[in-house]
Amino acid sequence: MTSILIIVVVILLLAALVQVTRVSELLSEIKSKDVNEVTDKDNNTQGLLFLIVGFGFLIFVVWQMVTWNHLLLPPASSLHGAEIDILMQASMALILIVFFILSPILFYFLYKYRGKKSNKAYFFSHNNKLEVVWTVVPTIILTVFIIFGLKTWDKAMNVDVTQSTKIIEVYAQQFYWSARYSGDDNILGKANYKLVKEKNIFGVDTLDINFGDDKMTKEVHLVVDQPVLLKFRSQDVIHSAFLPHFRVQMNCVPGITTQFGFTPTRTTAQMKETEGEDFEYILLCNKICGQAHYNMQMKVIVETQEEFDIWYDSKQNLENRLLTKKEKKDV
């Protein structure tokens, strides 16, 4: 019933539109005036509308910045992230300044130079000086930003892996994340997708001597101020590990191991103090990966070394998890 009503209403509206348009055109025929000719009055109205709506839009932008500011991500909780934030603020400042200069100029020009039948435009086809200026100035500004950007990128991506850098594998599959800690030797045991079965979800090679102390977890716990290198693998499609609070993101690509190193600087407890009790760090999937893509997540917790040790020691290592007693003896 509703559908029929909707269709009827739409048809009636269209019919009304036809009649209104027809009447306005007939009227203008009677007055022997071209209804579609743009008059000075139109130019006045439209010019004014650009001024009003244009500046309305700018006010809307400011309103959004004020009203929604609290929804944006908190300051970065990582060393490199802090630098990214500075670059972000500088870039935002730049584009906002340019936006708030160019847009008002556009809307103002439209109002100011709205046409009149009696007016004539100023013939002005080029001006080399002007053009050189507005080519060179953006070039200089961009050069500064390119250098600034590349330096920040370099710091974010080229991590020194030292002895104290904890290596953790993040493993993606539709639609779960798992993590593997590299254990006391800080070396991940070799893995091959063909070895994946039952409990051995990473396909760890149990003949590799480095695998035994590895630990598998369903959460990532990190120690505050301790550098970590995440190694990413995927077993089916491309996923992307996104940790927005740390300014960390990296695709997980089947067949390839990717990595991202960073140092967390604030514990979850500290974040709860400033961001509210509900705050949790999160690792979410940010590359379309299938129907439950929207719900592929893993909890991340940053804590002190003591807290970490308690949690970590409670986990079973892979040697105990994957091998039977007999197999252990053989190793």
Next chain:
Amino acid sequence: MSEHHNENFITKYIFSQDHKMIAKQFLITGMFMAVVGMLMSAIFRVQLANPGETSVLYNLLPDFWLTETGALQPDKYLALVTMHGTILVFWVLTAGLSGTFANFLIPLQIGARDMASGFLNMLSYWFFFIATVVLMSSLFVETGPASSGWTIYPPLSALPQAIDGSGTGMTLWLSSITLFVVGSLLGGLNYIVTILNLRTIGMSMQRLPLTIWALLITAILGVLSFPVLLSCGLLLIFDRSFGTSFYLSDIIIGGEALHNEGGSPILFEHLFWFLGHPEVYIILLPALGIVSEVIAVNSRKPIFGYKAMVGALMLIAFLSFIVWGHHMFMTGMNPFLGSVFTFTTLLIAIPSAIKVFNYLATLWRGNIRFTPAMLFAIGTVSAFITGGLTGIILGDSALDINVHDTYFVIGHFHIVMGLSAIYGMFAGVYHWFPKMYGRMMNKKLGYLHFWGTFICAYGVFFPMHFLGLAGLPRRYYQNTAFPMFDGLSDINDLITFFALVGAAVQVFFLFNFFYSIFKGPKATQNPWKSNTLEWTTPVERIHGNWPGELPVVTRWAYDYSKPGAEEDFILQTEPLREGEVEH
């Protein structure tokens, strides 16, 4: 080429070789697809505002796309965004925009009787048409249409076990896009040959209207980049159907370890974006060309810095081939490569800035006449400023880390590419409608259409930047799985509200368009008082464009309000007066 030959219904309206008719075929097909794409976006916007609920709009969908409670299925949400992207990027803004205006304007504005090959031109439309039928048919496949995003990254797109849409739906998608590429190559080659060879006497390259320059450069971009998409797609077809491993390696899917080893999905991304980024400019440049023309005509002023405008187009086109990696900063490719792509990407801001400044300088001290076309042309400039600026954030690899694949990207490209291009397309339709159909579109409805669209479009896309800065990923069926996004539901409601109103506003345009074809007031020969050649042809459509000799061009296209002339426009065919200097 004969000026007139006998036409019957079929050769006139269906298998026409007349460029003007082919242009209209592209336009109408493009408009149909635009409506389909827009309805899809309305539907998924409703899902995002009311996750997991049912809606009247879902009646438009096949029943098997819905859950038992009448909600949209998560993978069909992905199907909708995939098809929305595919349709808008390729069908509306590539074929609909270039196909319409390249076909329509190139012969008319350079003074040619038709395209170099009318037959290839006809083929180009019919390949496009068949591609359209194939793509649309995938909507009715039981497992649903392609659902892996319009970028169809494998392995998701290669494995039917990974998502339902990667079965028959994906096969149809790939077949369709193959046909599409063939069609657009035939068209593109034709455009280039026509512009280079069939210019009338006196129409030197320096006298070409900027529309033609933009269409020429677009066609060159297309001819150089679409074949790469074709090969990229072919390799995917091989992987899907013939057991090769170009893109596949180390995969376990549905509990089964596949035999494929040694392939790389990243290879696909490189090939895809080698087309994908030039494609952005294939979409944008024709719109900028149209806008340059419309702004000059309606400011009654020459376009400012003609040579700089052409140079900027060329520079943008050149750079567009060496920036594709900025879509891939997060794929784990060598950080040094990321640096190179950041550098080249940010350089694009320079020619873009030149274009914006030149548009502003053209408006300065103009005598602006606000036709509906002019309003939309200004809309393009505004969107190009607003959306272009956020490119400085996204192009910077360090900043991209945290906004990559979030709604910030959605906001950015919908404004800078989507809105700029669709506004340019609207500007073109309103401006050349009198030439296409010999009748005028209604001005007041045009005004309503513009203001409704302009307000709603910013209402839809601007808030998306904030969603992105809050960390919200794109292509999420709903945001309810993450407490950190709970605060964003108000923004989503607002966006959906504007999206639905904005979609409804398009009725003004559709009505105006079809009503005016049949009932609009008769157009005069040169209703906008333009200089370019198309306005010297008769109002009635004739095959061959000019009844007698071809026009001879003696000046550039932008002598508006030239001192010393009586009128504020001078046709390109009017000889220079004694002692008059060409601009």
